[in-house]
Amino acid sequence: MGSFPLLFAGALVFVVGILRPAPIHATPAATSEPTDSLPADSYLTLVIGAPEARRQALAQIDSQWQPYATALLLETMRLARDPRLPGQIVKLLEKHTAQNFGFEVEAWWQWVWTHKTELPPAYAQMKSRLYSVIDHRFRRYFNARWLPSARIRLDEVRWGGVEQDGIPPLRDPSMTTAADANRWLDEEDVVFGLVHNGEARAYPQRILAWHELFTDTIAEEPIAGVYCTLCGTMIVYGTRVDSVGHLLGTSGFLFRSNKLMYDAQTQSLWSTLWGEPVFGPLADSGIRLPRYPVVTTTWSAWRERHPQTQVLSLQTGHSRDYGEGVAYREYFDTEDLMFQIPQHDKRLRNKDEILGLLSADGQPLAIADRYLRKNPVLHEHLGQMPIVIVTDASGAHRVYAAGATTFDRLDEDRLLDTDGRAWRLEEDALYLKGEEPLPRLPAHRAFWFGWYSAFAHTRLVH
Structure with a gap:
């Protein structure tokens, strides 16, 4: 290039x-x-x-x-x-x-x-x-x-090279069972896992890489899952704010190599990483889409935890090679960017993965993936909130409010605190009889360059 x-x-x-x-x-x-x-x-x-x-x-x-x-x-x-x-x-x-x-x-x-x-x-x-x-x-x-x-x-x-929705979003996509998905998903295939009100969904990366966005309903809540292949993010947003629904799509444009969405009603442009409109009629609306916790993990690890999970079907209505790693293989294999950005931060390489979090008042925190793998139970602060990040054997990261509790190790699906008590690790919270549940917090992976381009003032733990 x-x-x-x-x-x-x-x-x-x-x-x-x-x-x-x-x-x-x-x-x-x-x-x-x-x-x-x-x-x-x-x-x-x-x-x-x-x-x-x-x-x-x-x-x-x-x-x-x-x-x-x-x-x-x-x-x-x-x-x-x-x-x-x-x-x-x-x-x-x-x-x-x-x-x-x-x-x-x-x-x-x-x-x-x-x-x-x-x-x-x-x-x-x-x-x-x-x-x-x-x-x-x-x-x-x-x-x-x-x-x-x-x-x-x-x-x-x-401009990213396509028309509006030229990368076709999946609208209310067909889902299938775990038993059916076993026929075509390999054990180590990457999936994005989501649970809301007891309903579990798995969205294979190999499918979303060709579509980058889906709109769906889970437990009667409208959502949009946005997978920005260029900046390595998979974020799930609730799309109803103050009783108003926002139908999102792929704009065809990028901001700092980060996918820009649009909403069908006003044609405003939205930042994928911010979850907010940034240009157009809604840019000064103050709208911020709520985020859902999503986990990047392997099919075998997700299926083991959620045997009744629904899985995004191969029957998308589009003809694609949905093989693992087929889409964007050359891009993922190098540190080169398809679209350059104004500033780089060399504390990490461009495409080093981080786990990104935002506090309630918008303070960003990035933690290097390799650091989390070395520290599978890590205590940190998100703004003023004590949190614990748990990384399992598959490399999946889950973040919970920690309150006044200190945890020191993971034992399968139990998280042990320093008093020897075993908290049950679930997708929505940490549970211990007689104690208030410690809720799960939204977090997602991203390439370092993408996160830094959106949140240059981020704190980085690496």
């Missing part, structure tokens, strides 16, 4: 091989937003215009150069159909920035983010028009009227 041609070719392989490709349409969606006297149509012409029109558009951008043009030209380069256009854009970038990154697109983006150029309302309009040639629904994402309430920078929102 050392040059633009290689990166662009890689993106095409990724799109064709895994996702439903997004066509480029000749006619963009119309817009009535103001242009602020800036050459908005010039960038669009670079994508869909005839050769002479493209030459004139480049000349117009050159003569009316604005600092934010660097970001817009990088976005335009991603959509180029004429193989000559990337080279022409690079020459223009080098002329006006005095930088010499050539076709190193990610280096250009790093330069853009370092300079944090002020983005005028016209930037949103231009982005809207550019991406409407891919999917007319994208036009609603970037309405300039939502800029005052935006919680993220639009030059950090990058």
